[in-house]
Amino acid sequence: MTAKILPLPSEIPSTDKFTIRKLLHTMWRQRWLYFLMLPTLIYFAVFKYGPLWNAQIAFKDFKPLLGVWGSPWAGFEHFETFINSFYFTELMTNTIIFSVAKLVLGLPLAVILAIALHETWFLRFRTFVQTMVYLPHFLSWVIMYGVLLVILSPGNGLINEIIQSFGGEPIAFLTSPHHFRWVVILSDIWKETGWSTILYLAALLAISPDLYEAAAVDGATPVQRIWYISLPGILPVIVLVTLLRLGHILEAGFNQIFVLYSVPVYSVGDIIDTWVFRQGVLQFQFSLATAVGFFKGAIGLVLILVSNRIAKRWAQQSIY
Amino acid sequence: MLHSRTRDAVFFQVGLAVFLTIILLIILIPFWRVIVTAFVPLEIYTREGVPFFLPPTQWTAEAFTQLLGHSLFPRAFFNSVVITLLGTAISLFLTVPLAYGLSTRNLPGRKLIMTLVLFTYLFSPGLIPVYLLITGMKLTNNYLAIILPPAVSVYNTLVMMSFFEGLPEDLKEAARLDGANELQVLWNVVLPLSKPILLTIGLFYAVYFWNEFFTPILYLKDADLLPLPVLLRNILISASFNEYVEYDAFSSSSLESLKAAGVLITMIPMFLVYPWIQRYFTKGTLVGGVKE
Numbered sequence: 001m002t003a004k005i006l007p008l009p010s011e012i013p014s015t016d017k018f019t020i021r022k023l024l025h026t027m028w029r030q031r032w033l034y035f036l037m038l039p040t041l042i043y044f045a046v047f048k049y050g051p052l053w054n055a056q057i058a059f060k061d062f063k064p065l066l067g068v069w070g071s072p073w074a075g076f077e078h079f080e081t082f083i084n085s086f087y088f089t090e091l092m093t094n095t096i097i098f099s100v101a102k103l104v105l106g107l108p109l110a111v112i113l114a115i116a117l118h119e120t121w122f123l124r125f126r127t128f129v130q131t132m133v134y135l136p137h138f139l140s141w142v143i144m145y146g147v148l149l150v151i152l153s154p155g156n157g158l159i160n161e162i163i164q165s166f167g168g169e170p171i172a173f174l175t176s177p178h179h180f181r182w183v184v185i186l187s188d189i190w191k192e193t194g195w196s197t198i199l200y201l202a203a204l205l206a207i208s209p210d211l212y213e214a215a216a217v218d219g220a221t222p223v224q225r226i227w228y229i230s231l232p233g234i235l236p237v238i239v240l241v242t243l244l245r246l247g248h249i250l251e252a253g254f255n256q257i258f259v260l261y262s263v264p265v266y267s268v269g270d271i272i273d274t275w276v277f278r279q280g281v282l283q284f285q286f287s288l289a290t291a292v293g294f295f296k297g298a299i300g301l302v303l304i305l306v307s308n309r310i311a312k313r314w315a316q317q318s319i320y
Numbered sequence: 321m322l323h324s325r326t327r328d329a330v331f332f333q334v335g336l337a338v339f340l341t342i343i344l345l346i347i348l349i350p351f352w353r354v355i356v357t358a359f360v361p362l363e364i365y366t367r368e369g370v371p372f373f374l375p376p377t378q379w380t381a382e383a384f385t386q387l388l389g390h391s392l393f394p395r396a397f398f399n400s401v402v403i404t405l406l407g408t409a410i411s412l413f414l415t416v417p418l419a420y421g422l423s424t425r426n427l428p429g430r431k432l433i434m435t436l437v438l439f440t441y442l443f444s445p446g447l448i449p450v451y452l453l454i455t456g457m458k459l460t461n462n463y464l465a466i467i468l469p470p471a472v473s474v475y476n477t478l479v480m481m482s483f484f485e486g487l488p489e490d491l492k493e494a495a496r497l498d499g500a501n502e503l504q505v506l507w508n509v510v511l512p513l514s515k516p517i518l519l520t521i522g523l524f525y526a527v528y529f530w531n532e533f534f535t536p537i538l539y540l541k542d543a544d545l546l547p548l549p550v551l552l553r554n555i556l557i558s559a560s561f562n563e564y565v566e567y568d569a570f571s572s573s574s575l576e577s578l579k580a581a582g583v584l585i586t587m588i589p590m591f592l593v594y595p596w597i598q599r600y601f602t603k604g605t606l607v608g609g610v611k612e
Contacts, residue, residue: 023428026426026428027428027429030424030426030427030428030502032501032502032503033417033420033421033424033427033502033503034421035503036417036420036421036502036503036506037417037418037421037433039413039414039417040414040415040417040418040472041418041433043414043468043471043472044436044437044440044472046453047450047453047468047469047471048440048472049436049440050449050453051444051445051449051450051452051453052440052443052445052449053449054445054448054449054450054452054453055445055449057448057449057452058445068452113343116336116339116340116343117340119332119336120333120336120337120340121333122333122337125337125340126340128344129340129343129344131598132344132347132348133343133344133347134598135347135594136347138527138531138590138594138597139531139587139590140530140531140532140533140549140586141531141533142531142533142549142550142552142553142556142586143549143552143583143586143587145553145556146354146552146556146579146580146582146583146586147350147351147354147583149556149579150350150353150354150357150370150576150579150580150583151350151353153576155576156357156369156370156576158349158350158353161369190346190347190350194347219325221325221328222328222329222332223332254534255533255534258534259533259553273446273447276446276447276448277447280447280448280451281447281448281451281538286448286452289446289447289448290445290446290448290449292446293444293445293446293447293448293449294445294446296446297443297444297445297446298443300442300443300444301442301443304442305442
């Protein structure tokens with residue numbers, strides 16, 4: 001075993017000058033580790049960088065027979081086609097409406113729920129509520145679709161039975177352009193709000209109990225306690241989550257919309273990702289669809305880098 | 321003075337309890353409705369629809385026998401189990417070494433690998449380039465098409481990496497002094513100490529693969545290969561039912577009951593592992609990882 005004779009990394013004085021010999025020496029010592037990582041590195045080369053190589057067809061006129069490399073270049077033609085088309089506004093509007101509405105309506109509810117869970121004296125009840133509100137996060141959107149059918153269907157749906165018992169007309173929520181957006185936004189809030197309390201609860205538990213004791217001595221009411229201690233205590237987390245979500249503003253929930261939408265609601269439900277799928281896989285417009293995906297990825301990259309920079313400055317925390 | 325303060329606190333607690341109960345009902349009522357719909361007997365259903373309360377003595381499992389009696393459902397269940405087990409195993413096999421390598425401070429090239437890995441997380445050109453890669457590799461009708469593209473989640477890798485970084489260096493050093501190579505250090509020292517993170521990340525991968533339905537729709541053309549969520553989706557969107565069960569005028573269950581029963585069957589494994597998952601995330605393993 002050669003490893004025994006070689007000095008341990010900690011024994012090499014760090015002030016020594018950097019030499020190729022020493023580098024090779026360390027690399028040889030770590031050869032098992034490289035060997036271990038090899039499958040994952042090959043995996044990344046094929047399955048993460050392979051798609052990046054294929055992404056060049058965004059700037060080409062992709063012909064399957066000519067292959068990715070052999071297809072002729074087209075410059076920014078597909079990007080221009082997309083930006084000048086009528087569906088550009090529609091897709092961007094729908095995408096941003098969904099992500100902003102989910103954030104603006106979901107985040108305050110999650111904060112309120114987390115504070116309520118934190119404040120309650122009934123610990124068993126609290127654990128039970130937590131267990132139940134976390135559960136929907138782990139269910140797939142197909143199951144959610146089944147649940148929504150049972151609640152919303154015009155025939156036997158619970159909500160429509162309630163509407164009818166008050167003398168109203170049943171509403172086909174899932175296929176009505178007037179209601180579809182609300183179905184998407186509210187069903188996402190129903191599914192994810194419970195789970196998103198987990199971060200705020202952790203932040204609430206990290207607040208020093210001394211602060212609450214001092215407030216109790218000073219005679220603070222529950223509302224004052226929440227307003228002056230709990231909320232400021234979790235504010236950095238709220239800011240961080242908001243920034244992170246804004247960085248992903250173009251991710252409006254592909255799986256959810258793919259399951260829930262249908263032709264009658266395309267105009268109010270279609271987002272960038274669902275459009276890319278239909279245009280690319282179903283219509284074989286590979287280059288145009290890839291250009292749109294590339295466009296989304298590039299904007300996403302900029303947004304994430306910017307929001308991470310702001311998060312570093314304001315919350316003294318880096319997301320990555 | 322003190323008296324009014326206690327009274328305020330009690331009122332506040334009552335208000336909280338009411339609020340939490342309302343939230344709880346909003347979560348529970350839809351599930352309850354699904355359960356009743358799945359178990360309601362046909363004659364009650366045709367007479368009055370789905371009742372809000374149904375005495376347990378009147379429940380019938382007819383819809384379940386009808387669904388499970390058809391070969392497609394057990395087959396899809398088995399397929400889902402295969403995808404989940406295989407997917408989780410491959411994911412962990414690829415994630416653990418990367419996370420461990422990235423947590424080793426004095427590994428030459430660590431920064432480069434980290435940058436290349438992070439870049440794939442920050443920039444994604446979308447679905448089509450992956451689709452062309454998979455179809456180009458002739459992986460259609462192959463479970464690897466579903467498992468490999470998402471096999472390593474960069475986020476999970478980073479969470480695992482920060483866990484490895486937190487392990488005491490002395491133990492690893494001691495093993496190295498005893499002549500262990502890095503492979504042995506990982507296998508004999510690091511992994512036994514990492515059970516919580518392996519379980520947590522493993523469960524996350526398992527939940528992902530169990531729930532995945534889009535890539536199976538995309539890449540699996542053969543009906544025998546379909547996993548449970550895809551079959552469930554086909555059942556939920558279908559108006560005619562005969563492909564999936566013997567459904568006709570003489571069917572002993574309504575279409576709604578069959579759909580609801582399908583939803584419950586797909587949910588059951590999740591209910592079984594849920595208490596487990598919960599034990600790990602309440603321990604704070606996850607939150608710790610997220611907060612790093």
